[in-house]
Amino acid sequence: MPASLQHLIKNLFVNLCMVMVLSFFELHSQSSVRIAVASNVSPATKALMAIFTQQTGIRVEIISGASGKLATQIEHGAPYDIFLSADTVFPNILYEKKLTRMRPRSYAQGQLVAWSVRTLYSDDAMGSVDQAEIRHIAIADPALAPYGKAAMDAMKKSGKYERVKDKLIFGENISQVNQYITTGTADIGLTALSSVLSAPTGLKGYYRIVDSTLYNPIIQSAALLSDKSEARQCFEFIYSDTAKEVFVKFGYTRIHE
Numbered sequence: 001m002p003a004s005l006q007h008l009i010k011n012l013f014v015n016l017c018m019v020m021v022l023s024f025f026e027l028h029s030q031s032s033v034r035i036a037v038a039s040n041v042s043p044a045t046k047a048l049m050a051i052f053t054q055q056t057g058i059r060v061e062i063i064s065g066a067s068g069k070l071a072t073q074i075e076h077g078a079p080y081d082i083f084l085s086a087d088t089v090f091p092n093i094l095y096e097k098k099l100t101r102m103r104p105r106s107y108a109q110g111q112l113v114a115w116s117v118r119t120l121y122s123d124d125a126m127g128s129v130d131q132a133e134i135r136h137i138a139i140a141d142p143a144l145a146p147y148g149k150a151a152m153d154a155m156k157k158s159g160k161y162e163r164v165k166d167k168l169i170f171g172e173n174i175s176q177v178n179q180y181i182t183t184g185t186a187d188i189g190l191t192a193l194s195s196v197l198s199a200p201t202g203l204k205g206y207y208r209i210v211d212s213t214l215y216n217p218i219i220q221s222a223a224l225l226s227d228k229s230e231a232r233q234c235f236e237f238i239y240s241d242t243a244k245e246v247f248v249k250f251g252y253t254r255i256h257e
Contacts, residue, residue, distance in 0.1 A: 138189035
């Protein structure tokens with residue numbers, strides 16, 4: 001076989017392989033869903049999406065972080081299909097900027113807790129925060145994380161803020177707050193009930209639910225960002241009876257849209 005013909009056949013084979021590889025990745029991308037998820041609801045979302053994938057065969061990639069930071073990424077073109085926020089504010093901002101495919105929908109209501117892996121010195125959540133033995137208190141950044149704002153509101157409304165403000169250490173999101181708590185960097189933290197319930201048995205420690213009248217209800221909503229059929233299917237699944245059961249299991253309360 002002439003060398004020129006061998007070279008031609010080789011080039012055709014390489015080009016065919018490239019087309020097959022690119023087609024595979026295009027198909028893979030089309031049959032998967034990318035979800036930007038607030039840190040507090042990441043464990044529940046992972047459990048829920050495992051069920052979704054098992055039922056549909058559609059892969060789901062979960063990217064977690066502070067709601068405010070994820071919203072900023074979406075505004076700058078991050079390729080997410082769905083956004084699960086820890087509040088209603090950030091999804092509504094995206095909706096007003098015409099970055100969602102429909103009006104955001106609420107999916108669950110979160111609960112704030114005082115959590116320590118060591119011990120609590122009071123039966124009251126905010127009383128546990130305001131103790132001489134407490135040196136460091138972890139909360140999420142109020143500007144980025146709705147649970148951080150709720151924590152700040154609870155401290156101020158309970159009259160504890162001025163007494164404990166010098167003990168505060170801030171996490172970028174709930175995951176970082178939980179890390180501060182479980183590693184002992186903070187003696188106590190104000191975090192999501194879902195974080196405690198999803199923690200390994202040896203790290204569950206002690207917690208008290210914060211009086212819900214001390215902060216605005218933590219209504220969490222989601223936004224559909226893509227027209228992909230797989231994304232729409234996944235978005236609807238978030239509001240299914242199965243999803244409601246999963247959210248309750250992880251410490252959220254049901255809401256009626």
